[in-house]
Structure formats: structure tokens, C-alpha cells
Amino acid sequence: MIELNCGIRVGSELIIDPTRVQEAAAVSHAHSDHIKRHKTIFATPPTLELARYYIGDFTGVPIEYGKTYNFNSSTIRPEPAGHILGSAQFVMDYSDYRIVYTGDFKLSPNDTCAPAEIHKCDILFIDTTFGKKRFNFPDYNYLKQRLIEFVDAAIHSGDIPIIFAYNCGKAQEVMKILGDAGFNTYGTETAMANADIHSKYGVDIKNYHELSQQYPENGAIVVPPNYKFLDDLFPNYHKRTCFTTGWALYRSYIRMRYVDELIPLSDHASYNDLIRYVEEANPRKIYCLFGFKDIVDDLKMRGYNAVKATMANRKNIDRYVLKEMDMFRE
Numbered sequence: 508m509i510e511l512n513c514g515i516r517v518g519s520e521l522i523i524d525p526t527r528v529q530e531a532a533a534v535s536h537a538h539s540d541h542i543k544r545h546k547t548i549f550a551t552p553p554t555l556e557l558a559r560y561y562i563g564d565f566t567g568v569p570i571e572y573g574k575t576y577n578f579n580s581s582t583i584r585p586e587p588a589g590h591i592l593g594s595a596q597f598v599m600d601y602s603d604y605r606i607v608y609t610g611d612f613k614l615s616p617n618d619t620c621a622p623a624e625i626h627k628c629d630i631l632f633i634d635t636t637f638g639k640k641r642f643n644f645p646d647y648n649y650l651k652q653r654l655i656e657f658v659d660a661a662i663h664s665g666d667i668p669i670i671f672a673y674n675c676g677k678a679q680e681v682m683k684i685l686g687d688a689g690f691n692t693y694g695t696e697t698a699m700a701n702a703d704i705h706s707k708y709g710v711d712i713k714n715y716h717e718l719s720q721q722y723p724e725n726g727a728i729v730v731p732p733n734y735k736f737l738d739d740l741f742p743n744y745h746k747r748t749c750f751t752t753g754w755a756l757y758r759s760y761i762r763m764r765y766v767d768e769l770i771p772l773s774d775h776a777s778y779n780d781l782i783r784y785v786e787e788a789n790p791r792k793i794y795c796l797f798g799f800k801d802i803v804d805d806l807k808m809r810g811y812n813a814v815k816a817t818m819a820n821r822k823n824i825d826r827y828v829l830k831e832m833d834m835f836r837e
């Protein structure tokens with residue numbers, strides 16, 4: 508059995524990134540839209556630790572990058588996804604099929620996690636969050652430089668730089684970039700706890716401090732975009748705000764956000780990298796999860812058997828797809 512049914516099910520015993528609470532599940536990474544309060548979670552050690560901070564107690568079964576784990580009828584091998592610390596793609600074998608689930612992934616560099624590689628497969632479940640042609644992001648080093656220059660310029664004008672970045676992953680990436688450039692960063696309690704977990708797993712984040720009433724000397728405040736207490740922070744100083752997100756390239760988003768600067772620092776793959784993944788993985792069936800329909804149409808034009816899907820769709824892949832694939836088996 509391979510099916511999409513509140514998660515990806517491969518074999519009878521393995522459910523991946525389920526959208527509802529399960530007895531046991533394999534989880535790709537610690538973002539809250541991928542993790543639920545399952546009783547038992549199979550995940551990489553950093554993902555288990557980041558998850559524990561959010562969802563409390565569960566039985567964690569660590570699975571390491573590059574190692575293959577056997578279930579009754581299937582195997583699973585986590586590989587780096589380049590998205591956040593601990594994020595994994597899952598390479599699975601079931602019957603005669605190689606199945607890859609990318610989870611949220613990125614092919615370009617990210618200073619806080621291992622780089623992702625492309626894995627050849629028969630069936631590909633790919634995260635297409637930015638599956639629209641406008642989402643081709645500038646070079647990583649250029650984006651880092653823009654962030655550094657934003658902070659530097661704000662400090663030189665006597666303003667307090669505020670960087671909006673989600674607490675898990677993006678905040679630590681911003682802290683790492685600015686720390687390496689010689690700045691201090693001041694984060695929320697949650698961002699600090701997550702930064703400590705990063706340090707434990709070898710991501711050397713320099714000069715990060717907990718946000719307090721103390722003036723943020725030579726540095727930037729890093730808070731999530733929905734942070735409620737911004738107006739209460741240093742009311743006598745002018746603040747200059749910057750939001751780091753791939754959505755910065757989406758026009759309506761630019762209008763929606765009242766910030767001084769938007770930097771398209773994304774933790775998802777760019778459009779061109781999505782196409783590159785498909786071309787090199789060369790799957791016979793592609794399920795595009797999340798994002799836009801544009802990429803599905805583009806892939807079809809390129810001759811691929813691609814469909815848009817959601818984790819919650821009920822799609823029995825055995826019955827329809829595997830038969831169809833077998834007809835064209837080489």
C-alpha cells in the first residue's frame with residue numbers, strides 16, 4: 508500500500524508527516540505544520556529535540572541521515588533536506604518501488620543545516636510551496652549581505668533594527684548570519700532555546716542573547732512576525748523593521764506587510780530548483796504538495812506525470828498509479 512491519507516502511508520506500518528495525531532509517525536522536520544502530538548515519533552535527533560520543546564513528551568525514536576531502517580514491508584532512509592536543522596527527506600523502498608518524499612526542502616545553501624541532494628525515484632512527493640515562476644530567489648550570499656547591510660545602516664542611523672523571523676529555523680539562521688558578521692542578536696525565549704539546540708548540534712551561533720529591557724547594543728532584535736509586544740519594546744527609540752521570507756517575492760504580500768524592508772531569504776526551494784529536482788530524480792509519477800498549480804502545468808508540459816495533491820487527500824496510489832506505471836515499465 509502506498510497512499511495519501513492524512514499523511515503519506517507506505518506499507519501498512521509507516522505514516523509520514525500525518526495531519527492527525529497517530530500512535531506512531533515519521534516526521535520530516537520540527538515546523539508546527541508538520542508535527543503533531545503523536546505517541547511515538549521517528550525523526551532525526553535535532554528534530555526530536557526541537558519538537559520536544561513545542562509538543563512536550565512523546566516517545567522519540569532517533570533515525571539518522573544516510574541509515575536505512577526496516578519496517579515489515581518497507582524501508583526508510585532519512586537524508587538532509589536543507590530546510591531547517593534536522594530536516595529530512597525520506598527515501599523509501601516498497602515492493603519494487605523507490606519512493607521519495609522531500610518534505611519541506613531547499614537545494615541552495617542554508618548556514619544552519621546540511622545541504623540537500625536530489626534522489627532518483629519512481630514516485631516523488633515533492634514540496635512545491637514556491638511552485639510559481641516568480642519565486643526564483645537571489646543568490647544566498649547576496650541575501651546575507653542585504654541582511655547585514657540593513658542592520659548596519661539602521662544602527663548607524665541610531666535606529667533599532669528589528670528582524671521578523673519565525674522562531675524555529677529562520678530565527679537561528681538570521682542569528683547565525685548576523686553573529687558571524689560581528690553583530691549581537693536578541694531573541695525571544697523560544698528562539699533562544701532553539702538556538703541552544705542548534706549549538707548542541709554543531710551550528711555555531713555567535714553573540715545571541717535573550718531579549719530584555721536592556722538596549723540591544725550593536726545588534727538586532729529577532730522576533731516572530733506576529734510578535735505582540737513590539738510597541739512596548741524601547742518606545743523612545745525609532746525602530747527599523749525587516750521581514751525575512753521567500754514570500755517577499757509575492758506582490759500581494761509586499762502590499763500586505765508594513766515593514767521597512769523585505770528580504771526573500773527562503774527556506775524552501777526556488778522554482779528552478781523544483782524543476783531541477785524533478786529532472787534529476789526522473790520519477791514516473793509526481794505528487795506536488797502545497798503551493799501553486801503552476802508547476803503542475805509546467806511539469807505536464809515537460810512530459811511528466813504530475814498531479815497536485817494535499818496530505819489530506821485520500822488517494823490510493825497502489826490501485827491506480829502503480830498499475831499505470833507498470834504498463835510503461837522498462
Ligand SMILES: [Zn+2]
Pocket residue numbers: 536538590611
Ligand atoms: Zn517547514
